[in-house]
Amino acid sequence: MLELKNVQTSYGNIQALQDVNLTIHAGEIVTLIGANGAGKSTTLMTISGIVPCRRGKILLKGQEIQALSPDKIVALGVCQVPEGRHIFADLTVRENLDLGAFLRTDKAGIKQDLEYVYSLFPILAERRHQSGGTLSGGQQQMLAMSRALMARPQLLLLDEPSMGLAPLVIKQIFEIIKAINKEHNTTIFLVEQNAHQALHIADRGYVIENGRIILADSADKLLNNPDVQKAYLGI
Amino acid sequence: MITVKEVKRSLLVSLWFVFLTFPLMVIKVNPYERTVSWRWSNMVYVAIGTFVISLLAKAWFVRKERRMARQQDSCHARIPIIQRILQRPGYRYPLAAFLLGAVLAFPHLFSTYQANIMTTALMYIVLGLGLNIVVGVAGLLDLGYVAFYAVGAYSYALLNLHFGLGFWTVLPVGGLLAALFGVLLGFPVLRLRGDYLAIVTLGFGEIIRLILENWNAFSKGPSGISNIPRPGFFGLEMSLDQAMIYMYYLMIGLLLVTIFVVNRLQDSRLGRAWLALREDEIACQAMGIDKTRTKLIAFSLGAFWAGLIGVIFAAKTTFVNPASFTFMESAIILSIVVLGGMGSIVGVILGALILVLLPEYLRALSEYRMLAFGAILVAMMIFKPEGLIANVRRIYCYQGRKSNTALKNDE
Ligand SMILES: Nc1ncnc2c1ncn2[C@@H]1O[C@H](COP(=O)(O)OP(=O)(O)O)[C@@H](O)[C@H]1O
Ligand SMILES: [Mg+2]
Numbered sequence: 001m002l003e004l005k006n007v008q009t010s011y012g013n014i015q016a017l018q019d020v021n022l023t024i025h026a027g028e029i030v031t032l033i034g035a036n037g038a039g040k041s042t043t044l045m046t047i048s049g050i051v052p053c054r055r056g057k058i059l060l061k062g063q064e065i066q067a068l069s070p071d072k073i074v075a076l077g078v079c080q081v082p083e084g085r086h087i088f089a090d091l092t093v094r095e096n097l098d099l100g101a102f103l104r105t106d107k108a109g110i111k112q113d114l115e116y117v118y119s120l121f122p123i124l125a126e127r128r129h130q131s132g133g134t135l136s137g138g139q140q141q142m143l144a145m146s147r148a149l150m151a152r153p154q155l156l157l158l159d160e161p162s163m164g165l166a167p168l169v170i171k172q173i174f175e176i177i178k179a180i181n182k183e184h185n186t187t188i189f190l191v192e193q194n195a196h197q198a199l200h201i202a203d204r205g206y207v208i209e210n211g212r213i214i215l216a217d218s219a220d221k222l223l224n225n226p227d228v229q230k231a232y233l234g235i
Numbered sequence: 236m237i238t239v240k241e242v243k244r245s246l247l248v249s250l251w252f253v254f255l256t257f258p259l260m261v262i263k264v265n266p267y268e269r270t271v272s273w274r275w276s277n278m279v280y281v282a283i284g285t286f287v288i289s290l291l292a293k294a295w296f297v298r299k300e301r302r303m304a305r306q307q308d309s310c311h312a313r314i315p316i317i318q319r320i321l322q323r324p325g326y327r328y329p330l331a332a333f334l335l336g337a338v339l340a341f342p343h344l345f346s347t348y349q350a351n352i353m354t355t356a357l358m359y360i361v362l363g364l365g366l367n368i369v370v371g372v373a374g375l376l377d378l379g380y381v382a383f384y385a386v387g388a389y390s391y392a393l394l395n396l397h398f399g400l401g402f403w404t405v406l407p408v409g410g411l412l413a414a415l416f417g418v419l420l421g422f423p424v425l426r427l428r429g430d431y432l433a434i435v436t437l438g439f440g441e442i443i444r445l446i447l448e449n450w451n452a453f454s455k456g457p458s459g460i461s462n463i464p465r466p467g468f469f470g471l472e473m474s475l476d477q478a479m480i481y482m483y484y485l486m487i488g489l490l491l492v493t494i495f496v497v498n499r500l501q502d503s504r505l506g507r508a509w510l511a512l513r514e515d516e517i518a519c520q521a522m523g524i525d526k527t528r529t530k531l532i533a534f535s536l537g538a539f540w541a542g543l544i545g546v547i548f549a550a551k552t553t554f555v556n557p558a559s560f561t562f563m564e565s566a567i568i569l570s571i572v573v574l575g576g577m578g579s580i581v582g583v584i585l586g587a588l589i590l591v592l593l594p595e596y597l598r599a600l601s602e603y604r605m606l607a608f609g610a611i612l613v614a615m616m617i618f619k620p621e622g623l624i625a626n627v628r629r630i631y632c633y634q635g636r637k638s639n640t641a642l643k644n645d646e
Binding site: 048049050069070071073074075079080081082086087088089090091095098099100102103147148151 | 510518
């Protein structure tokens with residue numbers, strides 16, 4: 001589905017990604033874990049084209065996308081839920097969701113997907129006329145994910161969906177991520193600091209440190225890897 | 236309702252004003268006779284006047300706060316009354332018909348002079364609506380809007396001077412040229428936001444004005460271009476009065492078209508994209524909104540209307556020179572948008588009417604005219620900081636499951 005080959009990204013002189021290689025197969029949940037400032041968000045931003053890729057190739061179903069503008073990449077079926085949610089605070093929940101479907105023209109499909117996200121998160125249906133900024137943190141995360149789903153992506157990029165949420169809400173969110181993957185066969189690339197939860201729902205995982213991928217393995221093996229346990233699982 | 240503390244505060248305010256205005260209001264020096272007269276009575280007026288006004292303002296705020304507190308749970312009441320009237324079809328159509336009738340009859344009820352002032356006000360309404368797309372809806376602070384207005388005016392003046400083109404031919408050309416300039420300005424400032432964008436657009440406006448002022452061979456410099464023909468009406472000869480009235484109806488027509496288009500735009504996909512862009516650029520990109528295109532369209536559409544009005548301005552005054560396109564114009568148009576309430580069409584219309592008509596009708600106050608005008612503006616911004624008509628789309632709120640559908644029936 002998605003392949004990164006020797007991807008390098010920099011902000012001015014700061015090189016944030018150095019030769020990142022990773023592969024995501026269709027239908028998988030793949031997680032990228034790493035500490036603060038390791039380059040997780042940068043990886044996602046580079047994939048969606050919001051931050052330009054300095055060197056290397058990004059292939060989506062065999063097609064090079066590293067030089068495309070963000071809107072073209074979304075049109076190809078890649079949608080990102082940015083870190084910190086970035087919902088439209090002054091727009092209503094419903095308007096936020098409509099903007100998720102911005103590039104789509106199939107009215108019936110949009111309506112169907114609207115019903116679908118309302119069924120995933122009934123609270124959003126209840127609050128659909130409330131402005132996004134007045135939702136709680138967990139509800140905002142749900143809104144951000146739903147908005148991305150409204151684009152009906154084939155590949156969903158999630159940037160730290162558990163950030164700043166209560167454990168119970170995190171559990172709910174992760175269950176829904178799993179459900180989205182199962183029910184819609186949506187491929188999911190999940191960036192997390194919450195390594196424990198992420199590895200539990202993921203098929204495979206990558207570990208990033210200072211802009212380099214230092215480990216790649218199946219999620220089970222990473223969970224049992226002593227280095228990972230010490231550095232990211234706090235065991 | 237009014238406590239001792241508030242009275243004390245008002246006393247302080249009035250003392251402070253007495254102190255501030257003392258040299259101006261009390262001391263009167265006559266340099267010829269070398270005498271100083273002390274007008275103590277003025278001091279008493281200032282003291283009493285400010286004391287009363289300050290108390291009234293305080294009382295108003297207290298009432299407003301109480302009202303806000305009462306309305307915490309019912310958000311319907313927070314929608315401005317005008318908007319509520321407009322939302323009811325039963326009121327909407329009779330009101331619209333009445334307004335249209337009044338507007339159409341206006342030049343016949345009042346003098347041509349009044350119609351002329353009203354034409355100017357209409358021009359500012361359209362300018363305000365154009366800038367509203369850029370500032371109010373898309374959230375791009377543009378301080379050089381007058382540049383596009385100048386482009387329109389000079390395209391008519393110059394195309395007429397050199398090629399003899401008529402008003403109706405140049406009207407779309409002027410608009411399109413201005414739109415082109417909008418794109419030209421848009422490209423370099425795409426990456427800028429807020430203060431930086433404001434500074435660059437401000438510079439752009441000044442550059443256009445300075446070019447017009449100094450490039451004598453092109454624009455005839457500060458002396459400007461005169462004898463620009465008024466718009467024709469199928470080759471009919473018109474007296475000055477008739478031409479004025481014709482101009483008035485022309486502006487009414489253009490205004491109606493503008494309102495229609497702007498209204499449609501705000502509800503369109505593009506309008507949504509502008510709103511989204513104003514709120515969060517990263518989220519926009521993540522949703523697949525083409526940031527570059529959306530911003531450029533906002534700039535060029537805004538500029539297009541300024542260009543149209545520029546052409547009309549040149550035709551109305553039959554004379555253009557760079558002095559008509561100073562930063563002050565941009566500031567006035569921006570004030571119209573802010574004063575009226577960002578993003579609201581009715582607000583912009585009211586804002587323009589107040590900002591253009593008030594100085595005219597305040598002429599009765601002769602030398603205190605601008606003072607009164609300034610005071611009214613300051614008062615409006617204190618009492619209604621969100622503009623005359625706050626944009627209602629922000630005030631939907633959670634009302635529980637049952638009453639949800641009553642708010643907005645979009646499902
Ligand atoms: N806009 C930016 N400008 C400059 N440096 C940045 C920017 N965004 C991120 N960085 C730097 O890039 C590195 C990786 O950041 P990021 O991808 O946000 O890390 P993570 O998401 O893993 O916490 C950090 O060193 C950070 O300081
Ligand atoms: Mg991050």
